[in-house]
Amino acid sequence: MPNSLQDYFWKGEKQNSSYYKTYCKACVKNRMQIAGAAMSDIVTQGQSFKAYQMVRCCTLAKMIHANLILACTTVGSVLGRKDSWIAHLIGGQVACVHASAEAKADASAQRSAASKKRDEPDTPGAAAPPQKKQQKDPNQPSLTGFRRNDMPYGPAEKDVIQRQVLRAIVSGRLSLRAFEEHEMKVLIGMFRTTAPAILPTGKVVGGRLLNAAAADVEAITIKALKGKISGLLTDGWKCKKKNAVNAICANSYLIELIEVTALNKDGPSLCEQFAGMIDRVEVKYGCIIIYFITDADGAGAKKGRQLLGIKRPWLILPSCWAHQFQLILGDYFKVHDMTAVIAEDATALIAWINNHGKVRKIFDEAQKVISQDRLGSIVILAYLVANLTRWTTHFIAFFRLFLLRAALQLAVLQNRSTIIAAEVGAATSKESQRLKEDAERFCALIEDATFWNGLEAVLGDLEPICLGTNINHKDSTRLDQVLLTIAGILRFADHPEPEVKKAMLVRLEKRWNDCDQPAFLAALILNPFEKLSCFGLNANLNQFKCLNLLISLYRRMSDRPDNSDTPEQRKVREAEVSKAFLQYLSGMGDFADFDATLWEETNHNTNPIPVWDAFTGSRHLKELAEFAITILNIIANQACCERTFSRTKIEQSDHCNRLSLAKIDKRTKVNKFI
Structure with missing residues (x-):
């Protein structure tokens, strides 16, 4: 070597x-x-x-x-x-x-x-000794042996593996026949040669296995809801087959997907459909529905919900405040003409940069110069695009554009002619002239300080609206938090444009009037970390007005047909609630020792529900505590339905558009529990 x-x-x-x-x-x-x-x-x-x-x-x-x-x-x-x-x-x-x-x-x-x-043999020149062949006795018994990779599967193992195949298909959004593919079987066979023989077919996965898994999920849902106080929310969606589908959810559990293409969408018809949904869920799952949520689409769901409130006054019927905040964003663009122009210019500028690769590279080079820090790190940010179905992306896209202001202006200052030439390229005649005018217009827009000042003002107005949208799109958002986010956008009362101030306050007042107001106010008052601190002098609230509000809501929710209390028993309960509530507002009795600051420091949160849980052990406070927990557990959004539709859209992809609604329903439920 x-x-x-x-x-x-x-x-x-x-x-x-x-x-x-x-x-x-x-x-x-x-x-x-x-x-x-x-x-x-x-x-x-x-x-x-x-x-x-x-x-x-x-x-x-x-x-x-x-x-x-x-x-x-x-x-x-x-x-x-x-x-x-x-x-x-x-x-x-x-x-x-x-x-x-x-x-x-x-x-x-x-x-x-x-x-x-x-x-080589040990002795040089010597041949290797021949191997002696051992004769086998034909009468000698022998055991059948398998190599590790050839070991067969037992019935129990087969069942476990097939159920895991279903979970892999559902969670991975695969075709029901994914494990029938030859290459998939070859891959599985590399792990264990006998495995392909027990892989289920698409018919088995979409039939027996999916039905069994859906039944297990149904049993879990029934166990979770049985005997519980719950709410129901529903929303509509059009699937790829152009059929109208409604999702019904309870406490973040998907109850069912139903096709409503042929059903009437007027108020009285929807009222009957909503009542039927509530009755079916209460009977099947053994729960008590105390609130029902839809969006507020005027003559349809909103009217149906209002009629339902007349037929069943004990129900709390808020609209979805995630949708309401998105509509407030639309209101803002409608009432503020300057904002609409700035938003259109910003959207067009982002689209222009993204649609012309050579131009975008010039701006990226300017970003390199602007973003380089002392350590030499360089960050090139993308030019984000607003999406109508992604509710907060208008603010995010405009904010990103505002962050890139310095880089864009530097590029135009140094390379204006290069940018114009890059867009025009090899175009000739009228097309060349059009592209040149486009480039000059957007370069002038980037240099225009008025545009950037206006964009900054728009961002200031959009931020509280988008924050409210984000907050109100969670399964854990309580009514008191919704009310505080509504108060957060009352900043329009101080808006410098009088017309915008007046129009926005009118629209906000209209949306607030459509709410089930007593439930929202009671939730904020029953929050021991807030009580009446968030109400201003103009609210004109005192302990007795708050008591009247609370007792009216308590009577209304107690007036259910299934409430078997006698009139005397109801009076006793109301008296307990009244006395406990006045002690709560005054900080007397059992509430005298409650220190909100100390609770926050020791429990590291300001969630009011655990506080009221602590008071349920007191006999004379139990009724008020349980009522407070009921109110504070109400969620005023359709987030569960929205997430369900996001999942069903994936399930019914172009490759799986023949899936029936029943199978989509089962796959969606199973996926939630994986």
């Missing part, structure tokens, strides 16, 4: 009593390429860390000492044995990609020599 294999490795510290750690020079050299040729020479020539110490006095060596140690640590060590070196250089499955052809050739030669030596 012209070279020993150890010549290709750097000798390090001892790994154990017999062998040293070694580091592949090719790997280390590749890692250290950024240090320059001198460093590469040191790595190539040095035989050990001791040899490296001899050149360490060199200024270059001092500078890169830490980097060399880091490189060795990063590439990892190889045990200082010949077979380990061979395995690293030409290993069975993963060979060193940095090793030279000479090193690999030496390793191959060493391996061949070792293999030949094993095959």
